[in-house]
Amino acid sequence: MDDYLNLLPYWDKLNENEKALTAENHTIRKFTKGSKIFGSESCLGMIYVLSGNIRVYILSEEGREITLFRFKKGDSCVLSSSCAINQINFDTYMEAETDCELLVVNSSTFKFLTDNNIYVRCYMYESLSERFSSVMWTMQQILFLRMDQRLATFLVSEYERTGRDEINMTHEQIAVYINSAREVVARMMKRFSTDGLVELKRGKVIISDVEGLKNLIREV
Amino acid sequence: MDDYLNLLPYWDKLNENEKALTAENHTIRKFTKGSKIFGSESCLGMIYVLSGNIRVYILSEEGREITLFRFKKGDSCVLSSSCAINQINFDTYMEAETDCELLVVNSSTFKFLTDNNIYVRCYMYESLSERFSSVMWTMQQILFLRMDQRLATFLVSEYERTGRDEINMTHEQIAVYINSAREVVARMMKRFSTDGLVELKRGKVIISDVEGLKNLIREV
Numbered sequence: 001m002d003d004y005l006n007l008l009p010y011w012d013k014l015n016e017n018e019k020a021l022t023a024e025n026h027t028i029r030k031f032t033k034g035s036k037i038f039g040s041e042s043c044l045g046m047i048y049v050l051s052g053n054i055r056v057y058i059l060s061e062e063g064r065e066i067t068l069f070r071f072k073k074g075d076s077c078v079l080s081s082s083c084a085i086n087q088i089n090f091d092t093y094m095e096a097e098t099d100c101e102l103l104v105v106n107s108s109t110f111k112f113l114t115d116n117n118i119y120v121r122c123y124m125y126e127s128l129s130e131r132f133s134s135v136m137w138t139m140q141q142i143l144f145l146r147m148d149q150r151l152a153t154f155l156v157s158e159y160e161r162t163g164r165d166e167i168n169m170t171h172e173q174i175a176v177y178i179n180s181a182r183e184v185v186a187r188m189m190k191r192f193s194t195d196g197l198v199e200l201k202r203g204k205v206i207i208s209d210v211e212g213l214k215n216l217i218r219e220v
Numbered sequence: 221m222d223d224y225l226n227l228l229p230y231w232d233k234l235n236e237n238e239k240a241l242t243a244e245n246h247t248i249r250k251f252t253k254g255s256k257i258f259g260s261e262s263c264l265g266m267i268y269v270l271s272g273n274i275r276v277y278i279l280s281e282e283g284r285e286i287t288l289f290r291f292k293k294g295d296s297c298v299l300s301s302s303c304a305i306n307q308i309n310f311d312t313y314m315e316a317e318t319d320c321e322l323l324v325v326n327s328s329t330f331k332f333l334t335d336n337n338i339y340v341r342c343y344m345y346e347s348l349s350e351r352f353s354s355v356m357w358t359m360q361q362i363l364f365l366r367m368d369q370r371l372a373t374f375l376v377s378e379y380e381r382t383g384r385d386e387i388n389m390t391h392e393q394i395a396v397y398i399n400s401a402r403e404v405v406a407r408m409m410k411r412f413s414t415d416g417l418v419e420l421k422r423g424k425v426i427i428s429d430v431e432g433l434k435n436l437i438r439e440v
Contacts, residue, residue: 129348135352
């Protein structure tokens with residue numbers, strides 16, 4: 001039996017038959033950066049990420065993408081098996097943000113496991129509940145925050161996450177993170193720069209005034 | 221032991237101790253129409269609705285409300301116990317849309333049950349997953365509202381232009397006409413079809429209810 005199977009979050013809760021079934025019905029799939037992993041028309045299965053980063057999104061009115069959340073090496077996702085989950089009736093799309101290697105348990109096998117094993121079922125719903133929280137955060141950002149506040153929120157959270165005042169990302173990359181367009185980010189950055197909140201360099205942003213950004217987020 | 225306790229979705233899965241604990245730590249709460257049941261500052265507990273309708277919403281800092289979903293007699297909700305759920309880190313608010321009578325299991329008791337009983341835990345996450353779907357539907361409604369009206373407008377204008385109820389175009393061709401993506405048109409068409417507005421055939425659309433489409437366009 002392949003070593004990586006015990007990386008599955010519910011592996012220890014499977015009986016011998018269920019382990020054998022999973023061993024027979026999984027695949028290792030590789031996706032290159034930028035490729036579509038999953039769309040509304042297919043139902044890949046339950047995913048465990050062996051390497052790489054994945055972005056999950058929905059499509060807006062004009063085919064614009066709204067990023068819901070991301071997941072990475074060591075994370076798993078069950079939304080890619082939504083055809084096997086009665087409670088989920090919305091379409092999501094997934095894209096490889098970097099080259100990816102995924103362990104995929106096919107949908108019918110995953111459905112068999114969730115139907116028959118309370119621990120796998122509980123894992124599935126718990127995983128969806130976590131995604132629910134991520135999506136609510138995104139939804140509140142889009143609905144309630146002005147674009148400048150979304151950008152400030154992103155800069156402050158990157159600052160706090162990395163502990164560095166230098167963010168090595170282009171305007172285009174930042175735009176994808178905050179569900180906006182490059183032009184909008186460029187315009188905001190110029191304003192932030194004029195206001196002394198950031199300093200702009202080629203391919204990166206230096207935060208000059210964290211407190212100023214935090215105040216902007218709190219503005220009504 | 222009170223008769224209504226066996227209405228709890230997980231009652232049959234509790235052992236005698238857990239049943240006794242629940243019997244000791246629940247209340248029946250009455251709320252009048254329009255009153256606030258629950259806000260971010262409190263954590264009421266797990267709710268089962270004995271009578272009435274409840275609306276769940278989020279609030280922007282300026283006080284703007286977005287309704288996420290509603291629930292009614294016979295439904296239960298665990299978001300009102302979110303302080304006891306690690307995966308949920310967003311605030312929701314609940315309001316009685318009619319006079320309500322609620323069976324409430326207090327949060328610490330509910331947390332004890334979900335921590336110790338895999339079936340209650342699974343019920344909790346399953347319930348959240350269903351809410352996730354409702355919220356995604358709401359989110360897409362908000363983001364895509366113009367879209368369904370544009371699609372309806374296109375269908376009605378084709379109907380009036382040609383005088384025929386059959387439109388010989390693929391979803392992709394229609395998407396080009398209304399500045400959208402094929403996937404978005406496909407999703408809307410599926411909804412229109414479910415609502416009895418159109419009938420979908422390979423490579424064409426048959427309009428079943430022109431007045432229904434016109435009403436949709438006029439909706440605000």
